[in-house]
Amino acid sequence: MSMINDKEFKKLSNYKNDTCVSIFIPTQRGGKEVLEEKNKKHLHSEWTQVKKELKDNNVSDDVIDKIGNPIQQLIEDRDFWRHQSDGLAIFSSPDFFENYTLPVNFEAYHYISEEFYVKPLVPAMTGDVKYNILSIQLEDVKLYEASKFSIMPVEIDELTPSRLEERVGFDYKEKALQFRTQGEGGDKTQFHGHGGSERDEKTEIKQFFRAVDQGLKEHLNKESLPLVVFCQDYLFPIYQDANTYNHLFEKVIPGNPNDTDMLGIHQKSLEVFQPYLDENRDNKINKYKELSSTENTTSALSDIIPAVYQGKVDTLFIENRAEVWGIYNEDNMKVEFSDNHENGNISLLNLAAKKTVEMGGKVYLVEHEFMPQKKSKMNALLRF
Structure with missing residues (x-):
């Protein structure tokens, strides 16, 4: 499993070669589609199309083999296909190969040029x-750092007790805590066990959670990021009571964390935290609309791309799944448009997106109906 980071994105963005192939496919995490090897077949189909286009473009068999060999190895790697997320991105040239498993619902797409097509990855690089x-469970504690497009484990073994029995000093298996919910879909929980009252059991859990809270406090306060808790519903009120961290998110990710893997934890966290993640984007869209009659916004691609290169773009909105072909001459800051990808033309949206990131701006891929100025495939909010 590999997720994109800033260093790798820059490596992709700056890479040049006579033949660069970028492939994006949607993938499934599990279920019937995985058993039927749908993901594997999808990549095979996409690579077959790419190989035909390379041959039609008179690319030598030797170069095609160098590009295709690592792709073919992925296709044949059964273990690789057991650990997928929502999308797979592949970047291959005769002397370069990388693949990224991402929680992004890509549409099947491929791009052949002298550069890699990084536009679908750009939102992960914009200060998300x-x-x-x-x-957290009574027998396991784990911490992750995440964004909309990434998740990574954080080592906390030296900071917190790993299970309740370490904190309260009794054999949890011998004195198992049980619970049941009153009524279908109810939210009132009864605790009962072999060695204590309901109050004692809740007190022991709270002691454990307080120890976790105190152990993580210094680490969490370094960046003061929002903290989203994944636990069973009946435990969250107890954790809230034990918590002293000021940035605890008010909604819990409900369920048993043991029922999924790290990518599944990330997916479930997005189901709860997504509205908060979209807040910055929505604020920027509203700001564009407020300033739309001023010189601080533009929807003209011929103006946007030179502005990007001059570092004038604060935020770039690009219509998702759209494309504009052409060439940009940096010397005279002139954009030439074309109807197709032939004769050296490149994706101008890809160019603008990666350059905006390089210059410290933000980029959002936006569905057509949410674009601030729908008549254009790219809108820019300029720096004051």
Whole structure:
């Protein structure tokens, strides 16, 4: 499993070669589609199309083999296909190969040029809001740092007790805590066990959660990121009571963390935290609309791309799944448009997106109906 980071994005963005192939496919995490090897077949189909186009463009068999060999190895790697997320991105040239498993619902797409097509990855590089996920049960504690497009584990073994029995000093298996919910879909929980009252059991859990809270406090306060808790519903009120961290998110990720893997934890966290992640984008869209009659916004591609290169773009909105072909001459800051990808033309949206990131701006891929200025495939909010 590999997720994109800033260093790798820059490596992709700056890479040049006579033949660069970028492939994006949607993937499934599990179920019937995985058993039927749908993901594997999808990549095979996409690579077959790419190989035909390379041959039609008179690319030598030797170069095609160098590009295709690592792709073919992925296709044949059964273990690789057991650990997928929502999308797979592949970047291959005769002397370069990388693949990224991402929680992004890509549409099947491929791009052949002298550069890689990084536009679908750009939102992950635009200062996307980070947050922590605390996966907590009475017998297991894990912490992750995540964003909309990434998740990574954080080592906390030296900071917190790993299970309740370490904190309260009794054999949890011998004195198992049980619970049941009153009524279908109810939210009132009864605790009962072999060695204590309901109050004692809740007190022991709270002591454990307080120890976790105190152990993580210094680490969490370094960046003060939002903390989203993943635990069973009945435990979250107890954790809230034990918590002293000021940025605890008010909604829990409900369920048993043991029922999924790290990518599944990330997916479930997005179901709860997504509105918060979209808040910055929505604020920028509203700001564009407020300033739309001023010189601080533009929807003219011929103006946007030179502005990007001059570092004038604060935020770039690009219509998702759209494309504009052409060439940009940096010397005279002139954009030439074309109807197709032939004769050296490149994706101008890809160019603008990666350059905006390089210059420190933000980029959002936006569905057509949410574009601030729908008549254009790219809108820019300029720096004051």
